[in-house]
Amino acid sequence: MAKIEDQRIVIDCTCEVQLQQTIIDAVYLALKLEKEICFFGNYLNTSEKEHLQQRTAFYANFVKKDIPSLPVSVLLLEGKLNKLVKELGEKYNTILYCYSGAMDNRLLEAFYRSGFPFYFSKKQVSNSNQFSKILIPVDFRNSSKDSALWGSYLGRFCNAEIKLLVANEKNTEDQDLVASNTESISRLFNQFSFPWSSVLGNSSSWGIHKEAVKNEEPFDLIIFAGSLNVTLVDKITGTFEKRLVNLSEKSVLLINPQRELYLICS
Incomplete structure (x- = not known):
C-alpha cells in the first residue's frame, strides 16, 4: 500500500x-x-x-x-x-x-x-460538518465490522457521533452472530474517544438496512455493506443496496463485502 x-x-x-x-x-x-x-x-x-x-x-x-x-x-x-x-x-x-x-x-x-x-452524496443542509451524525446498521454478516471500521475512521477524524442500529433476530444462531458482531464493534469503538451508542432495531438482518433508511432523518450519513451474493432475482429486481442508495435522502457510504478492503494509512 x-x-x-x-x-x-x-x-x-x-x-x-x-x-x-x-x-x-x-x-x-x-x-x-x-x-x-x-x-x-x-x-x-x-x-x-x-x-x-x-x-x-x-x-x-x-x-x-x-x-x-x-x-x-x-x-x-x-x-x-x-x-x-x-x-x-x-x-x-x-x-x-x-x-x-x-x-x-x-x-x-x-x-x-x-x-x-x-x-x-446527497444534498446537504449545511456544510459545516457533513458527517457529524452517522448511522450504521449491524446485521449477522461479518461485513458489518467493515462498515464499523469506516465508521471509526470518521468518528476519529471527523468528530462524528455514531449510532449502531442492531438487527433484532428471532433465530438463536442469527442472534449469536449479531451479538458477536456488536461485541467486536464495541471493542473497536471503545479504543477511541468519539461518542457512540447502539439501539436494538425492529427488523431482522434482512430488513435492518431498510429500517435504517426509514429512520435516517437525524443523521448525515448511513454506512452499510452491500450484497455478498447476487442472485438471479437480484439481477431482475435490483439488489437491495441499489434500491436503498437511491431511496435514501441522506448520503450513503457503501462497503463491498465481496472483496478485501484496502486500509487507510493514518
Missing part, C-alpha cells in the same frame, strides 16, 4: 448531477483524513475524453486555488469503469470513490470489483 500522502479520494466526474456537493464532501474528507483529491473520469471515445478534460481541469484548478495545501490530481482512463476499478485501487491507491448521481448498473458492476467503498 502507498504512503499516507499517496492515498487518493477519487471523485467521479462523469455525472454532473450534484457534482459540486460531492466535491465539497470529498474535499472535507480529504482534509480530515489527510488524503489526495483526484478528479477522475473514464471515457469510451474522443468526444467523451475532451468533455472530461475540460470538466476535471476546471474543478481541479478551482480546488487548488481555494485550498493550496490540499494535494489535487486529475486522472482520465479509457475503458468501462468495471474494467478499471482494480487499477484504480492497486495502481492509483484509491481508498474511497465518490459519486454524485443515482446508483446504476454501471456503478454496481464496478462496486462489486472494488476494494474500496463507494460514497454517494
Whole structure:
C-alpha cells in the first residue's frame, strides 16, 4: 500500500448531477483524513475524453486555488469503469470513490470489483460538518465490522457521533452472530474517544438496512455493506443496496463485502 500522502479520494466526474456537493464532501474528507483529491473520469471515445478534460481541469484548478495545501490530481482512463476499478485501487491507491448521481448498473458492476467503498452524496443542509451524525446498521454478516471500521475512521477524524442500529433476530444462531458482531464493534469503538451508542432495531438482518433508511432523518450519513451474493432475482429486481442508495435522502457510504478492503494509512 502507498504512503499516507499517496492515498487518493477519487471523485467521479462523469455525472454532473450534484457534482459540486460531492466535491465539497470529498474535499472535507480529504482534509480530515489527510488524503489526495483526484478528479477522475473514464471515457469510451474522443468526444467523451475532451468533455472530461475540460470538466476535471476546471474543478481541479478551482480546488487548488481555494485550498493550496490540499494535494489535487486529475486522472482520465479509457475503458468501462468495471474494467478499471482494480487499477484504480492497486495502481492509483484509491481508498474511497465518490459519486454524485443515482446508483446504476454501471456503478454496481464496478462496486462489486472494488476494494474500496463507494460514497454517494446527497444534498446537504449545511456544510459545516457533513458527517457529524452517522448511522450504521449491524446485521449477522461479518461485513458489518467493515462498515464499523469506516465508521471509526470518521468518528476519529471527523468528530462524528455514531449510532449502531442492531438487527433484532428471532433465530438463536442469527442472534449469536449479531451479538458477536456488536461485541467486536464495541471493542473497536471503545479504543477511541468519539461518542457512540447502539439501539436494538425492529427488523431482522434482512430488513435492518431498510429500517435504517426509514429512520435516517437525524443523521448525515448511513454506512452499510452491500450484497455478498447476487442472485438471479437480484439481477431482475435490483439488489437491495441499489434500491436503498437511491431511496435514501441522506448520503450513503457503501462497503463491498465481496472483496478485501484496502486500509487507510493514518
